[in-house]
Amino acid sequence: xxxxxxxxxxxxxxxxxxxxxxxxxxxxxxxxxxxxxxxxxxxxxxxxxxxxxxxxxxxxxxxxxxxxxxxxxxxxxxxxxxxxxxxxxxxxxxxxxxxxxxxxxxxxxxxxxxxxxxxxxxxxxxxxxxxxxxxxxxxxxxxxxxxxxxxxxxxxxxxxxxxxxxxxxxxxxxxxxxxxxxxxxxxxxxxxxxxxxxxxxxxxxxxxxxxxxxxxxxxxxxxxxxxxxxxxxxxxxxxxxxxxxxxxxxxxxxxxxxxxxxxxxxxxxxxxxxxxxxxxxxxxxxxxxxxxxxxxxxxxxxxxxxxxxxxxxxxxxxxxxxx
Amino acid sequence: xxxxxxxxxxxxxxxxxxxxxxxxxxxxxxxxxxxxxxxxxxxxxxxxxxxxxxxxxxxxxxxxxxxxxxxxxxxxxxxxxxxxxxxxxxxxxxxxxxxxxxxxxxxxxxxxxxxxxxxxxxxxxxxxxxxxxxxxxxxxxxxxxxxxxxxxxxxxxxxxxxxxxxxxxxxxxxxxxxxxxxxxxxxxxxxxxxxxxxxxxxxxxxxxxxxxxxxxxxxxxxxxxxxxxxxxxxxxxxxxxxxxxxxxxxxxxxxxxxxxxxxxxxxxxxxxxxxxxxxxxxxxxxxxxxxxxxxxxxxxxxxxxxxxxxxxxxxxxxxxxxxxxxxxxxxxxxxxxxxxxxxxxxxxxxxxxxxxxxxxxxxxxxxxxxxxxxxxxxxxxxxxxxxxxxxxxxxxxxxxxxxxxxxxxxxxxxxxxxxxxxxxxxxxxxxxxxxxxxxxxxxxxxxxxxxxxxxxxxxxxxxxxxxxxxxxxxxxxxxxxxxxxxxxxxxxxxxxxxxxxxxxxxxxx
Numbered sequence: 108x109x110x111x112x113x114x115x116x117x118x119x120x121x122x123x124x125x126x127x128x129x130x131x132x133x134x135x136x137x138x139x140x141x142x143x144x145x146x147x148x149x150x151x152x153x154x155x156x157x158x159x160x161x162x163x164x165x166x167x168x169x170x171x172x173x174x175x176x177x178x179x180x181x182x183x184x185x186x187x188x189x190x191x192x193x194x195x196x197x198x199x200x201x202x203x204x205x206x207x208x209x210x211x212x213x214x215x216x217x218x219x220x221x222x223x224x225x226x227x228x229x230x231x232x233x234x235x236x237x238x239x240x241x242x243x244x245x246x247x248x249x250x251x252x253x254x255x256x257x258x259x260x261x262x263x264x265x266x267x268x269x270x271x272x273x274x275x276x277x278x279x280x281x282x283x284x285x286x287x288x289x290x291x292x293x294x295x296x297x298x299x300x301x302x303x304x305x306x307x308x309x310x311x312x313x314x315x316x317x318x319x320x321x322x323x324x325x326x327x328x329x330x331x332x333x334x335x336x337x338x339x340x341x342x343x344x345x346x347x348x349x350x351x352x353x354x355x356x357x358x359x360x361x362x363x364x365x366x367x368x369x370x371x372x373x374x375x376x377x378x379x380x381x382x383x384x385x386x387x388x389x390x391x392x393x394x395x396x397x398x399x400x401x402x403x404x405x406x407x408x409x410x411x412x413x414x415x416x417x418x419x420x421x422x423x424x425x426x427x428x429x430x
Numbered sequence: 431x432x433x434x435x436x437x438x439x440x441x442x443x444x445x446x447x448x449x450x451x452x453x454x455x456x457x458x459x460x461x462x463x464x465x466x467x468x469x470x471x472x473x474x475x476x477x478x479x480x481x482x483x484x485x486x487x488x489x490x491x492x493x494x495x496x497x498x499x500x501x502x503x504x505x506x507x508x509x510x511x512x513x514x515x516x517x518x519x520x521x522x523x524x525x526x527x528x529x530x531x532x533x534x535x536x537x538x539x540x541x542x543x544x545x546x547x548x549x550x551x552x553x554x555x556x557x558x559x560x561x562x563x564x565x566x567x568x569x570x571x572x573x574x575x576x577x578x579x580x581x582x583x584x585x586x587x588x589x590x591x592x593x594x595x596x597x598x599x600x601x602x603x604x605x606x607x608x609x610x611x612x613x614x615x616x617x618x619x620x621x622x623x624x625x626x627x628x629x630x631x632x633x634x635x636x637x638x639x640x641x642x643x644x645x646x647x648x649x650x651x652x653x654x655x656x657x658x659x660x661x662x663x664x665x666x667x668x669x670x671x672x673x674x675x676x677x678x679x680x681x682x683x684x685x686x687x688x689x690x691x692x693x694x695x696x697x698x699x700x701x702x703x704x705x706x707x708x709x710x711x712x713x714x715x716x717x718x719x720x721x722x723x724x725x726x727x728x729x730x731x732x733x734x735x736x737x738x739x740x741x742x743x744x745x746x747x748x749x750x751x752x753x754x755x756x757x758x759x760x761x762x763x764x765x766x767x768x769x770x771x772x773x774x775x776x777x778x779x780x781x782x783x784x785x786x787x788x789x790x791x792x793x794x795x796x797x798x799x800x801x802x803x804x805x806x807x808x809x810x811x812x813x814x815x816x817x818x819x820x821x822x823x824x825x826x827x828x829x830x831x832x833x834x835x836x837x838x839x840x841x842x843x844x845x846x847x848x849x850x851x852x853x854x855x856x857x858x859x860x861x862x863x864x865x866x867x868x869x870x871x872x873x874x875x876x877x878x879x880x881x882x883x884x885x886x887x888x889x890x891x892x893x894x895x896x897x898x899x900x901x902x903x904x905x906x907x908x909x910x911x912x913x914x915x916x917x918x919x920x921x922x923x924x925x926x927x928x929x930x931x932x933x934x935x936x937x938x939x
Contacts, residue, residue, distance in 0.1 A: 149851075270677070271672060
């Protein structure tokens with residue numbers, strides 16, 4: 108187990124390094140730099156050149172990369188546009204994005220696990236088919252469109268929830284903050300549950316057909332009892348893998364949905380940073396998101412090994428080959 | 431290990447479940463919590479909440495044109511010696527009096543009495559000197575640097591007097607000085623302490639809002655409302671939804687007419703149409719063949735149905751223009767729009783005369799909805815006269831670098847929002863690379879004019895020459911459409927200057 112963790116941590120670090128190089132390189136390949144959009148029309152080429160120099164854009168790429176990574180650790184990187192420390196900027200957006208994606212994740216788990224099991228167990232009845240059809244529909248509809256419809260129904264027509272925005276006092280206005288997140292959470296959860304219902308359903312089907320369930324039934328367990336005693340744990344392995352990916356998806360879903368609901372979170376920040384080519388902000392933000400996803404995958408591996416002892420055996424004999 | 435992990439998982443899951451229950455419970459029980467924007471309770475003591483898509487980029491001074499910061503804080507929080515008022519006129523602000531020497535080279539400004547910064551320090555001529563010297567300093571990256579470069583010397587004979595000595599006559603000096611707001615000697619950023627205006631900076635949350643509160647110690651006419659919040663949006667629909675649900679009092683600017691229908695027939699709202707200074711230009715790179723040929727430019731301009739374009743973008747709003755100046759500037763001339771009026775037959779003749787055949791060239795444009803509508807119209811109008819337009823969509827940053835700075839383009843589409851930017855046609859290095867000696871001469875004459883009438887005459891003539899020669903194809907001036915709650919008044923429908931002055935806005939009961 109110790110060796111497994113060491114190998115995974117090492118691979119996490121290598122992945123982050125590769126990601127940082129990719130993020131850095133892709134931004135440099137984009138046409139247009141931060142200096143131009145900061146200055147706008149009316150300034151001269153000399154002024155632009157001067158600003159590029161001040162922002163460190165005239166250094167070699169290696170030096171720029173070094174500055175960035177150095178700044179990451181010291182926390183000294185500042186936004187090209189606002190001049191604010193980037194880490195502070197990102198931290199100020201977390202109180203919106205983290206609760207949003209976590210709540211969306213939890214809601215979608217609470218909805219999709221029971222629905223997926225029902226769809227699997229009653230696959231041949233109307234209810235099973237109905238759940239499957241609904242999940243197809245949820246998959247087919249674009250996330251932002253769901254947001255637009257929800258705003259129309261619950262804000263513009265019914266007037267019971269805000270159409271967007273977040274209280275100025277943040278979570279100090281607890282009721283305001285919660286009601287600001289309801290529609291965005293539902294929007295993301297609809298998309299996520301639609302995917303997860305399908306995974307849970309097929310995991311349930313696999314389990315239902317498994318030999319050990321038949322054996323359990325034959326020694327006297329009821330169908331529900333056999334599923335609860337033996338099925339849940341076996342079915343959980345593939346589902347947990349999906350949960351990890353889904354938690355990452357909920358974070359990315361937040362990026363899209365925040366713009367529809369004018370929420371001042373990471374997603375809105377990323378959009379404006381890309382528009383103004385605010386390199387330090389984009390770099391730190393994307394690397395942060397990457398790190399969250401990688402750590403999440405790591406956690407999923409650990410949880411899967413906890414649930415399923417066979418995984419531990421496989422990786423031990425293959426010498427950490429589970430990577 | 432196994433047990434610990436399972437316990438941890440259980441703890442995590444149960445806390446998430448609890449959090450989710452909290453979410454569900456809170457919302458059902460408390461629908462009143464929707465009034466989060468703060469502007470939903472109509473009362474005179476309430477602040478005014480304004481929605482805008484133009485967020486300030488930086489509070490650092492002398493970087494670019496920073497239209498977001500001027501729109502929200504100039505005149506409201508930070509003041510210049512002069513200001514441009516809502517009608518577009520230059521008015522004295524921190525300057526009580528301006529005396530101009532007979533040769534027009536010395537401007538003596540007497541400062542208002544009793545002006546204090548928001549931290550209580552008195553304003554002196556040294557602060558004014560600092561502000562102006564920073565705007566024209568070698569390291570200045572202000573968009574006004576070249577307009578103010580005429581200032582050779584700044585003297586402060588006493589605390590209440592500033593004397594500017596100019597290199598040559600400059601009739602527009604008071605106009606351009608309006609963009610130089612005065613902060614405390616030595617300050618390089620705009621802060622909560624260093625403004626002098628009717629409002630103080632109270633709170634700024636990047637990516638969300640900017641709050642101003644009334645300055646009770648203001649030297650001039652005090653603000654008529656207790657404070658103002660600018661709420662910023664990336665998405666126009668989200669902004670209009672906020673207006674509909676009562677979270678906003680005013681929407682500063684609507685970008686498309688489709689959004690207006692929801693407000694027009696509702697007595698809760700008022701829709702105002704005013705003039706803007708936003709001009710849409712299809713610009714040629716005048717140094718690149720075949721656009722160096724005036725006949726080609728005229729032919730292409732004549733091929734364009736500007737009325738149809740304006741209608742496609744704005745319906746019945748807006749004004750077709752035929753030169754750079756917008757309606758609000760004194761040298762505007764409606765007849766210029768007729769010079770190259772839409773006429774495909776004449777367009778073909780002009781192109782034939784120029785000897786160009788099977789013309790095909792590109793247009794670089796920022797890929798946004800309005801631009802997409804315009805380029806499609808341009809493309810089909812040009813196809814009708816046998817010209818192929820190849821579309822290259824890019825984004826804002828790529829436009830600044832590729833088109834504006836490196837001048838790597840054939841034609842481009844852009845909106846221009848700066849006051850008096852017609853004078854940029856006198857700069858041969860500007861991105862459209864239009865080099866006309868007569869235009870450059872008229873610019874100098876307008877600078878050196880002895881009266882505003884004389885200045886107006888020269889710039890009017892200059893605008894007429896470019897209208898004829900078509901270095902750009904000016905399409906239309908966008909309308910300034912604002913939406914407000916019916917009980918809100920005291921703001922200008924026009925946008926003739928960058929600042930949105932909020933001190934007169936009131937809410938009636």
